[in-house]
Amino acid sequence: MIDLERVSFARPTGLVLREVSFSIPEGETVALVGRSGAGKSTILKLLIRLLEPDEGRVLIDRRDTRDWDPFTLRRRTGYVLQDVGLFPHMSVAANIESIPALDGWTRERKRARVVEMLRLVGLDAGEFAQRWPDELSGGQRQRVGVARALAADPPVLLMDEPFGALDPITRAELHAEFRRIQATVRKTVLIVTHDMREAFALADRVGVLDAGELAAYDTPSAVQACSHPVVRRLLAAMELA
């Protein structure tokens, strides 16, 4: 359950977000689309209180992020980064265990969770649990990143350009995998991407960000029909691709 209420955020170099408002109901998947620098990643950071809004409110479960303990908030929010950010000095299993370890899970519980998570993201636990990140392909790494983000069973999952660095075939595969996983776990998901096609493929609702303002926020079909010039341009770029 995520709500942004007229959120503005500025950096010394200028305004990044201007009065952005939207809500994500529980269990729904939303994709935020926009060009680089449109303010997409800033929204993700606001949601886990790595940043705080200058104006307006960010609510998680109807509670202002400024009232959350930031570490608790972050541990109950899964986060998949663009560059995955797997810890290179830890095995796949240890990576997946990192948030449960912070929460003080027992060893047996952690071990069982690793097997469960690897099965969820379609990797064989016997083969992959003890591997090292540098022994994985890009797609496998992304799957482990998702497994790590979901390991502590967070209600919310944030994904920052999760499939950006992958080849088209792997990306299509992972899109299908994502839909399968989301059908199982039913998290509240926010995906940030610059690819309109990806947004339509994955999301229940699509938001279009342009220069810090929300140009559109609606179902995929409604966005496709939207007349906002920025939305039209993004749609045209999608047709060209």
Added chain:
Amino acid sequence: MSALLAFWRSHASELGALVAQHVALVAVSTLVAVAVGVPVGILAARYRRVGAPLSAIANIVQTIPSLALFGFLLPLPFVGGVGARTAVTALILYALLPVIRTTSAGLRSIDGAILDAADAMGMTPRQRLTRVELPLALPAIVAGVRVATVVGVGTVTIAAAIGAGGLGEYIYRGLSMVDATVILAGAIPAAALALAADALLLLAERQLSARRRAKRASRAIALALVTLVLAGAALLAAIPHRERIVVGSKNFTEQVLLGELLAQAIERYAGVPVDRRLNLGGTFICDRALRTGDIDAYVEYSGTALTAVFKQPVERRPERVLDTVRRMYADAGVTALRPLGFDNTFAILVRGRDARARGLSRLSQLAAATRDWRAAFGYEFLERADGYPGLAAAYGLRFRDPPRVMDLTLIYRALAQGEVDVIAGDATAGLIDALDLVALEDDRRYFPPYDAVPLVHRATLLRYPQLRAALERLAGRIDAASMRRMNNAVDGERRDPAAVAREFLDALDRGV
């Protein structure tokens, strides 16, 4: 080579102790440097404003030559003084820079995405540091420790000059005996130690960085820690128990012999065990050590005490010199015993060949001959009120170039081999006869007397009532000829100073 092996074989237990001391000094100082340097490196990586001045300071310390650093540290309380403490302090200062620098560089080089991931998953700053940043920076930190250790192994050899022990003892002993075998006996194991430490830590570094496997990392660290702890224990075992008298000496042959004579006389006649801190360095270091209680006794020369220690004007009457010196030492809590018998005055030396060719025998003849000659003096002689400046004035000496500064251990050979033409040496130097050198007569009586006087800390004399009588047995018994003979036995015949001193005392006991 066979001489070297024979030396090691005959000094096996001493060699073992010196290697243990050497390793322990490096290990202890490296441990402390890591304990201090890693947190400072973390701070420096976090806050540039802290980091920049800290690395500037560490950089400056790194550029101070080690002998100079030892000199600065000697007079300081707690960290200074003669012995292992000063050495460890200096080594820590040297080791800090590489540790700080690699820690902060290792932390800064971590991929931003990894740190973002750690933050986003809700790690506190402390958890991020211990679970992610330090493990990832570990190979870099180990590289810094490696540099620090190798530098440390080298620097410890110099620390022998201030009585810290270690393999440098052989190097200094060899230099003062002009014996390459003894120098190599210390230099080769020191180099081997440096190479071994380098190889071991390089292995650890490779293990850590090749595949950052947590288990292997912790095993390598455990191994390194065990090694360091063992070495630390060795140092503790090597720390002398203080129910012993400590005898010091300056760093040339005659002083080492006199130190041995004092030490053996104490052991023989007073029955108290003695620690030898021979080869300590110059007058300044020995005087400091005596006054701070780091050593209990050493032999000083009356003229040196008057002018170099107490900065008094030069005085040429021996009794007046002795009286003044005795009174001033008494004010400092030091007792000057009766002189040993010989007067080790400075001797201005030239090659026998030149003296015969030019008919030189007196200092007053030197001025005419010296216009195109080259002179070399020990640094003390150049500085002292009773040294070169006064001598040049008294005899009107002028040389082609300013006199060169040369170590006392090398100066006789430099003269004999024709590198220089005039030197100032000791009148009792054994090498004078051995190298066919000639001492010019001080016909204008410029040099003050230099009677050899045993100095003992008064508190030590009170604690060991039998000590004074034991040392007074040497009073007036060592004449210049005996001293020159003993010096030559060590310098010329390459004999062990301890054995030469023992023979002399044996002869004394037999009443010869």
